[in-house]
Amino acid sequence: MRIDVVTIFPGYLAPLREALLGRAVGTGLLDIAVHDLRDWTHDVHQAVDDAPYGGGPGMVMRPHVWGEALDDVLAADPRPARLVVPTPAGRPFTQAAAHAYAAQERLVFACGRYEGIDQRVVDHYAASMPVDEISIGDYVLVGGEVAVLVVVEAVARLLPGVLGNPRSAAEDSFSDGLLEGPAYTRPEVWRGHAVPEVLRSGNHGAIARWRRDRALERTAERRPDLIAALPPDALDEADRAL
Numbered sequence: 001m002r003i004d005v006v007t008i009f010p011g012y013l014a015p016l017r018e019a020l021l022g023r024a025v026g027t028g029l030l031d032i033a034v035h036d037l038r039d040w041t042h043d044v045h046q047a048v049d050d051a052p053y054g055g056g057p058g059m060v061m062r063p064h065v066w067g068e069a070l071d072d073v074l075a076a077d078p079r080p081a082r083l084v085v086p087t088p089a090g091r092p093f094t095q096a097a098a099h100a101y102a103a104q105e106r107l108v109f110a111c112g113r114y115e116g117i118d119q120r121v122v123d124h125y126a127a128s129m130p131v132d133e134i135s136i137g138d139y140v141l142v143g144g145e146v147a148v149l150v151v152v153e154a155v156a157r158l159l160p161g162v163l164g165n166p167r168s169a170a171e172d173s174f175s176d177g178l179l180e181g182p183a184y185t186r187p188e189v190w191r192g193h194a195v196p197e198v199l200r201s202g203n204h205g206a207i208a209r210w211r212r213d214r215a216l217e218r219t220a221e222r223r224p225d226l227i228a229a230l231p232p233d234a235l236d237e238a239d240r241a242l
């Protein structure tokens with residue numbers, strides 16, 4: 001998979017070169033290119049923003065610089081691409097979206113700053129390619145870069161060979177629609193807190209049941225919306241007895 005990121009703060013994307021993702025890039029599983037939007041400005045001030053039409057606070061990113069940048073970035077590789085634009089007003093980015101993105105040959109991320117990017121940029125490219133405006137949560141960031149780090153990590157970990165242990169991607173949170181339950185490791189007792197007995201019993205049936213019960217309890221308590229969204233046949237009799 002090829003990933004391009006266009007931003008006025010390329011340094012913000014440095015973490016993509018670290019650890020797991022860094023190795024994925026090094027082994028050719030992932031090809032990441034970060035581009036400085038200001039490379040496509042022509043004025044001495046390298047202006048990328050201007051006052052919003054209709055008034056209002058802050059500045060908006062000008063369409064023509066984005067158009068020149070995205071035209072060049074898209075033309076640099078023949079693979080079909082999906083343009084992803086983080087914004088507070090976007091559709092929620094979910095694990096399902098991460099799986100959909102992991103199946104893409106190429107993702108191009110446009111990182112806005114200020115009050116966002118002139119809407120005509122999204123409208124223009126949406127006429128010739130898939131474009132997603134996405135939100136990573138109901139809180140307001142200062143720009144799109146952190147959202148891109150989140151999305152790239154969530155997607156890259158699903159790519160075969162990126163994670164050391166492929167099982168965990170298939171069985172992690174949200175894969176069965178529930179939150180992950182509690183996890184424990186040595187020592188058996190830490191500051192007076194013992195590991196739940198069942199986890200040391202070797203009884204795999206009881207362990208699976210206990211883990212499912214803890215995941216159901218946690219999900220019902222913290223994310224009742226996920227319980228409500230489960231398909232009717234998702235909960236068995238033992239689940240309902242909880």
Ligand SMILES: Nc1cc(-c2ccc3ccn(Cc4ccccc4)c3c2)n[nH]1
Pocket residue numbers: 086087088089111112113114115116117134135136137138139140141142143144145147
């Ligand atoms: N989930 C999520 C995404 C963002 C996000 C993404 C891109 C940008 C570009 C500029 N801003 C700042 C901004 C503040 C207020 C209104 C509009 C834009 C961004 C915020 N915040 N929260």
